[in-house]
Amino acid sequence: MSVYRRFAAVYDLMGADHHSVRMVAYTRKLMRRFKIEATAGLDLCCGTGSAIAGLLECGLTMAGLDRSAEMLAVAAKKLRGRHVTLYQKSLPRFRLLDSQNSRRLRRFDIVTSFYDSLNYLSDERELRAAFDSVYRHLRPGGWFIFDMNTARALKMLWSQDVYADVRSDLAWVWKNTYYDKTRSADCHATFFVKKGCTWQRFDELHTEYAYDNSTVRRLLKDAGFQVKGFYRCFTFDRPAGRTCRICGVVRRPPTRRHAEQVE
Ligand SMILES: C[S@@+](CC[C@H](N)C(=O)[O-])C[C@H]1O[C@@H](n2cnc3c(N)ncnc32)[C@H](O)[C@@H]1O
Incomplete structure (x- = not known):
């Protein structure tokens, strides 16, 4: 079952874009705290483009990447008239080429990835490959800021729980199950969208994977x-045992360890 297809049309209506708004405000604080000076940014798994819209307001030149054509279509509409390049690509391995020199990778001062996006990567090898790709697309001294569900969040919040809500023209039921053996959680998401006098139903199965904080740091x-920073998301506190979402602030060292050529 493909994900983020029909969900794309209702993502913002459900208020799922609110996380981006909070993350952009938090990222601004992090940028001040770490004295990050950036002009070019890439938002990984940019979804409907809300974080890109916010980061443009901070004066950044932005690009976005996501594997869902439907999410990117919503982003393109939201960002119409702005100079933003949107790439339909999949993590973990991606290559964005420099438009001036196609032998070089496009490099950014800052890469962001918000919400549960990195939890969709299914094992340590994939997560490490995604980090490698981010590293290669950062200029030396560039920054990567991301947030993720912790293992505890998947175990506690995604364990045999049902989340549901009803609006005048939209309703949804999410049934979640956590599997210890695979350290993964399934969300069976059912949506009902009102079209005229009828309701249309569609279903998506989302699977997220749990990573210990120590594993994320090691990778x-x-x-x-x-x-440089590893926080309970939205704070400057260290994650504790009960933390459900972490935020990482990491830097590619400001030396040229790698050739500028496509790697
Ligand atoms: C929870 S949404 C977050 C969207 C956006 N970052 C936000 O904060 O609203 C997860 C996004 O990650 C994208 N995604 C998931 N796995 C991906 C992968 N392997 N490569 C690229 N995009 C992926 C999905 O298409 C979706 O748009």
Whole structure:
């Protein structure tokens, strides 16, 4: 079952874009805290483009990447008239080429990835490959800021729970199950959208994967990043046992360890 297809049309209506608004405000605080000076940004798994819209307001030049054509179509509509390049690509391995020199990768000062996006990667090898791709697309000294569900969030919030809501023309029921063996959680999402006098139903199955904080930090370091901040998301506190969402602030070291050529 493909994900983020018909969901794309209702994502913002459900208020799922609100997370981006919060993350952009938090990212601005993080940029001040770490004195991050950036002009070119890439939002990974940009979804409907709300974070891109917010980061443009901060004066950044933005690009976005997502694998869902439907989510990108919503983003393109939202960002119409703005100079934003949207790429339909999939993590973990991606290559964005420099438009001036197609032998080079496009490089950014800052890469972001918000919400549960990185939890869709199904094992450590994929997560590490995604971190490698981010590293290669950062200029030396560039920054990567992301948030993720913790293992606890998937175990506690996605464990045999049902979330549902009803609006005048939209309703949804999400049934979640956590599987210890695979450290993954399934969300069976059913949506009902009112069209005229009838309701149309569609279903999507979303699977997210749990990573321990220590694993995320190790994979980041193995990819060459310096971990500058690792927080309980939206705070500057260290994650605790009950933390459900972490935010990482990591930096590609400001030296030229790798050739500028396409790697
Ligand atoms: C929870 S949404 C988050 C969207 C956006 N970042 C936000 O904060 O609203 C997850 C997004 O990740 C994208 N995604 C999931 N797995 C992906 C992959 N392997 N490669 C690229 N995009 C992916 C989905 O298409 C979806 O748009």
